[in-house]
Every structure is written in structure tokens, then in C-alpha cells.
Amino acid sequence: xxxxxxxxxxxxxxxxxxxxxxxxxxxxxxxxxxxxxxxxxxxxxxxxxxxxxxxxxxxxxxxxxxxxxxxxxxxxxxxxxxxxxxxxxxxxxxxxxxxxxxxxxxxxxxxxxxxxxxxxxxxxxxxxxxxxxxxxxxxxxxxxxxxxxxxxxxxxxxxxxxxxxxxxxxxxxxxxxxxxxxxxxxxxxxxxxxxxxxxxxxxxxxxxxxxxxxxxxxxxxxxxxxxxxxxxxxxxxxxxxxxxxxxxxxxxxxxxxxxxxxxxxxxxxxxxxxxxxxxxxxxxxxxxxxxxxxxxxxxxxxxxxxxxxxxxxxxxxxxxxxxxxxxxxxxxxxxxxxxxxxxxxxxxxxxxxxxxxxxxxxxxxxxxxxxxxxxxxxxxxxxxxxxxxxxxxxxxxxxxxxxxxxxxxxxxxxxxxxxxxxxxxxxxxxxxxxxxxxxxxxxxxxxxxxxxxxxxxxxxxxxxxxxxxxxxxxxxxxxxxxxxxxxxxxxxxxxxxxxxxxxxxxxxxxxxxxxxxxxxxxxxxxxxxxxxxxxxxxxxxxxxxxxxxxxxxxxxxxxxxxxxxxxxxxxxxxxx
Numbered sequence: 404x405x406x407x408x409x410x411x412x413x414x415x416x417x418x419x420x421x422x423x424x425x426x427x428x429x430x431x432x433x434x435x436x437x438x439x440x441x442x443x444x445x446x447x448x449x450x451x452x453x454x455x456x457x458x459x460x461x462x463x464x465x466x467x468x469x470x471x472x473x474x475x476x477x478x479x480x481x482x483x484x485x486x487x488x489x490x491x492x493x494x495x496x497x498x499x500x501x502x503x504x505x506x507x508x509x510x511x512x513x514x515x516x517x518x519x520x521x522x523x524x525x526x527x528x529x530x531x532x533x534x535x536x537x538x539x540x541x542x543x544x545x546x547x548x549x550x551x552x553x554x555x556x557x558x559x560x561x562x563x564x565x566x567x568x569x570x571x572x573x574x575x576x577x578x579x580x581x582x583x584x585x586x587x588x589x590x591x592x593x594x595x596x597x598x599x600x601x602x603x604x605x606x607x608x609x610x611x612x613x614x615x616x617x618x619x620x621x622x623x624x625x626x627x628x629x630x631x632x633x634x635x636x637x638x639x640x641x642x643x644x645x646x647x648x649x650x651x652x653x654x655x656x657x658x659x660x661x662x663x664x665x666x667x668x669x670x671x672x673x674x675x676x677x678x679x680x681x682x683x684x685x686x687x688x689x690x691x692x693x694x695x696x697x698x699x700x701x702x703x704x705x706x707x708x709x710x711x712x713x714x715x716x717x718x719x720x721x722x723x724x725x726x727x728x729x730x731x732x733x734x735x736x737x738x739x740x741x742x743x744x745x746x747x748x749x750x751x752x753x754x755x756x757x758x759x760x761x762x763x764x765x766x767x768x769x770x771x772x773x774x775x776x777x778x779x780x781x782x783x784x785x786x787x788x789x790x791x792x793x794x795x796x797x798x799x800x801x802x803x804x805x806x807x808x809x810x811x812x813x814x815x816x817x818x819x820x821x822x823x824x825x826x827x828x829x830x831x832x833x834x835x836x837x838x839x840x841x842x843x844x845x846x847x848x849x850x851x852x853x854x855x856x857x858x859x860x861x862x863x864x865x866x867x868x869x870x871x872x873x874x875x876x877x878x879x880x881x882x883x884x885x886x887x888x889x890x891x892x893x894x895x896x897x898x899x900x901x902x903x904x905x906x907x908x909x910x911x912x913x914x915x916x917x918x919x920x921x922x923x924x925x926x927x928x929x930x931x932x933x934x935x936x937x938x939x940x941x942x943x944x945x946x947x948x949x950x951x952x953x954x955x956x957x958x959x960x961x962x963x964x965x966x967x968x969x970x971x972x973x974x975x976x977x978x979x
Contacts, residue, residue: 485534493963498927504542510932530931572605590695741765838976846885864898871904882908912952943973
């Protein structure tokens with residue numbers, strides 16, 4: 404039987420070599436369709452460079468199952484990478500071409516993992532995921548793509564990652580994204596979702612991902628293709644002994660293999676699948692994927708079975724809860740099981756410091772529940788939150804703290820705890836976005852309808868002059884900075900203000916030389932990154948007038964109407 408299996412494998416391999424030989428003859432000069440965007444000059448440049456490319460790995464494709472091994476595309480051929488149409492975001496396909504890579508790297512390293520406001524995150528999303536040529540000055544294409552990959556992984560938007568990979572199949576070194584996607588779903592025991600990423604993954608030159616793909620083929624009952632890919636991978640990269648043993652078992656060449664490996668999520672999953680007596684006890688150093696897999700597979704120890712007197716076991720409960728494995732409510736119910744005497748509860752504010760951190764948190768929580776005085780309750784809530792953060796358990800005490808704060812009326816909160824109260828009791832109610840027109844104030848008036856695309860330029864020009872005529876008569880009306888921003892934006896779009904109203908206000912803002920230089924050089928991508936860096940985690944309605952002037956003046960200068968209008972409609976109108 405074993406000899407027959409080896410003969411079959413040799414036959415399959417010989418067939419593969421014959422197909423590869425014919426494939427090279429028929430398609431040696433066939434150009435590769437890298438991107439489906441009709442830009443003649445860009446296409447000519449790419450094709451010229453493709454003609455000069457000398458080193459390609461050979462490619463073999465199983466037309467039915469899309470198995471691709473050993474293909475390599477010259478990185479310099481890949482000039483476009485992204486998802487969004489540049490024109491839809493007021494950008495250009497060469498938005499990075501004139502920018503210094505050193506500046507790009509500094510800004511991305513600072514802001515990719517930084518906490519950002521919704522608008523800042525939107526700008527960073529547009530900057531990194533808009534279809535564009537990759538920058539080349541003082542930054543390699545690989546470095547810039549790595550920033551894109553890190554950003555997509557940090558967002559944890561799996562649909563976005565899948566779409567990016569499908570739309571950019573020939574970009575090199577995308578294995579990081581494929582691995583994150585496949586590992587993410589396998590950790591949730593969603594094998595089908597994990598494997599679907601390989602359907603359009605293109606070339607893979609990664610040993611681990613090839614093994615993953617082989618397993619997916621077996622799981623889809625495509626054993627012949629799995630065997631072929633296994634043989635090819637063995638010839639090119641070699642196969643780990645652990646995976647080979649599991650492969651032989653899954654292919655029914657052998658009958659038993661109970662070895663367990665937690666080297667990666669694939670090996671851990673195979674360990675579980677091939678061992679009917681599978682048992683695994685995680686520890687404090689176990690990677691996150693272990694906890695997720697055990698939980699999603701319903702083989703994780705129940706929280707009630709942990710020994711709370713064992714420090715190591717209780718630390719495991721806290722870590723697992725912080726990772727979302729156990730419910731927060733279960734943890735706090737467990738805190739109630741600790742036994743403390745009266746003296747410890749009365750002097751909890753000092754005693755907790757002498758206890759192990761997890762036990763100190765149990766004491767603080769019990770004392771918090773016993774508190775009647777509002778200031779005292781807030782004191783223990785604050786101490787408990789600080790204890791979690793100090794132990795790097797930042798995901799804990801969010802829901803429970805909100806419930807505690809909800810029970811306290813804002814007017815009863817002492818002044819020294821108002822900031823703590825506000826920061827940790829964020830309303831989940833939907834913010835009203837209905838605009839109320841107030842014609843007594845220019846920046847809240849019917850002129851806003853122009854930015855809502857509800858009125859034409861000629862009509863808003865007449866309305867503007869009529870309104871200025873009215874306010875010229877009103878000697879008491881004072882033009883605010885928001886009024887001026889609105890009027891200057893209308894002038895930027897082409898409306899003409901009568902000369903007799905030109906002196907009603909003065910507009911003194913000037914764009915900085917730095918931003919003027921970016922605008923002059925058409926460095927649209929870098930402009931977005933600079934704005935992200937300036938705004939940070941501030942929402943638009945929290946920005947000072949200098950920053951708002953910068954945003955509006957810059958967006959006007961680069962003719963990015965959509966982003967400009969989004970800012971205006973957030974900061975100007977009266978909303979109810």
C-alpha cells in the first residue's frame with residue numbers, strides 16, 4: 404500500500420513537471436494584468452518596466468482549484484495599491500509621488516496605532532487605502548506596503564482585508580495579511596471562513612501558509628490537490644515533521660498521532676482535531692489565540708471551576724476576561740466570593756495596597772458595593788479602575804463602571820470627580836444630526852443649504868448679499884470667526900460679494916509656508932497625514948479656530964469639497 408502511494412505521488416509530480424514545461428512555452432511572453440485602471444501613461448510606464456524584468460519564479464496553476472506555487476513578481480512592477488477611487492475622495496493617483504518618504508514614515512509611525520477621532524481615522528483610512536502609486540523617495544515600496552498592512556490589521560476589519568487582498572492579488576509580501584485573516588477565523592473555529600482567503604490569494608511563498616492551504620484542501624475533500632501541493636511544498640520549502648504527521652493522519656495513511664503543538668494556531672487546531680482525548684491547560688504566557696480557540700471550541704475550563712485561592716489560576720481568569728473570553732460580569736461575581744474581615748473592609752483604601760493585585764481588586768470592589776456616600780463610591784471606583792489599568796487589564800471594568808455611574812445623578816457628583824464621571828459615562832444615545840436654520844446668525848442661516856446641495860450657486864449668491872445687506876443695517880451684529888469661514892468658503896466657490904459689503908469683516912488667516920509648499924507640490928497624501936497628526940483624537944467640534952481655519956483653507960486650496968463640507972456641516976450649524 405505504501406509503495407503504491409509513493410508511485411502515485413511520483414506520477415502526479417511527473418504530470419506536474421510536464422504541465423509546467425508546456426505552460427512556460429505557451430505563456431512565457433504573456434503580460435500580467437496588474438491593475439484594471441485605464442490610464443494610458445501609467446500603463447505604458449508599467450509595461451516598459453515589465454519588459455525589462457528578468458527574474459520571475461515559474462508559475463504553475465491548477466485551473467480548477469487555483470493552486471499557485473513559487474510565483475514571484477518584480478516589486479518595482481507594482482505601482483498601484485489600494486481600494487478607493489482617488490477621484491471619489493478628491494485625490495489623485497500620484498498623491499504620493501512628490502513626497503519625502505522620511506516625512507511619511509514619521510507621521511505613519513506616530514499615528515497608525517494612536518487613538519484617533521472619527522474624522523482623523525477617516526482621513527488616515529483615505530490616505531492609506533486610496534488607489535495610488537506607491538511613494539519612492541526615501542522609502543521603499545515594501546516599507547509603505549507594510550504600513551498599509553499594519554493599518555488594516557490594527558483596524559481588524561476582516562471584510563476590508565479580504566477586499567484589499569482580492570483587489571491587489573499581485574502585491575508582494577502580502578502573506579502578513581493572509582496569515583492574520585486565516586489565523587483570526589481559525590482561532591474562532593471558523594475553518595470555512597479561514598480557508599476562503601486562499602481562493603483568490605494568488606502566489607504564496609510562505610511555508611506556514613502553504614501548509615494552511617494544504618489543510619484547507621483536505622478539509623474541502625480535495626485530496627488529490629492537497630497531495631500535489633504537499634509534494635510541491637516538500638520539494639520547494641520542506642515540510643515540518645509535525646505537519647507531515649498530521650497530514651498523513653488526515654489523508655488516512657496512518658491511524659494515530661496524539662502529539663500536541665501550540666507553535667501556531669494551525670498546529671493547535673490540528674492537535675485538537677486529530678486527538679480524541681485532547682486536553683490543554685493554558686497558562687499566563689499562553690498566546691491570545693490559545694484562549695480564543697479554547698473558548699470558541701467550548702473546551703475552555705468554566706470560570707466557576709477555577710480555584711480563587713490559587714494566585715496563578717485567578718490571574719488566568721482576569722487575563723482571559725480582559726481578552727473577552729469570559730464575561731466581565733462573571734469576573735465581578737467571582738470577586739464577591741473572596742472573604743474579608745470587617746477591619747479590611749473598613750480600611751480598604753489602605754489595606755488593598757498590601758494585598759496581591761487581584762485580591763486587592765476584590766477588596767476594592769466589595770467596598771465599593773458597600774458604599775452609600777457618593778464621593779466614597781466614586782473614590783473606590785476610581786481606585787479600582789487605576790488598579791486594572793496598572794495591571795494592563797484595560798478592557799476590564801468598563802460595563803460595570805458605567806452601570807455604577809448611571810446610578811449617580813450628575814448634580815450629585817462632587818466637583819473633584821466630574822471629569823472622572825464624564826469620561827467613563829459616555830452616552831450611547833444616537834446624536835441628533837438634524838440642522839435647524841437660524842437666519843439671525845450667518846453661520847447657522849439658510850446659506851448652509853448650499854453645502855447640503857439644496858441650493859444653486861447663483862441662488863446662494865443672492866441670498867448672501869441680501870443677508871449682508873440686512874446685517875450691515877444692524878450695527879450691533881458682530882461677525883464671528885465661523886461667519887467668516889462660511890463667507891470665505893462661498894467666495895472660494897465663486898460667489899461674488901458686492902463691494903459695499905467687503906469691509907463688514909476682515910479675514911486675516913494665511914496658510915502656513917509648510918502647507919503652502921505641500922499644496923504647491925500636489926502632496927495630497929502627505930497633507931492628509933499632517934492633518935491627522937494635528938487633529939489626533941480631537942473631534943471636529945473640539946478644534947480651535949486656528950485649526951478649523953487650516954482645515955477649511957487647505958481643503959479649499961486642494962479643491963477637496965467633500966471633506967471640506969463634512970467639516971463645515973459639523974462645526975457651523977445649530978443642531979437639535
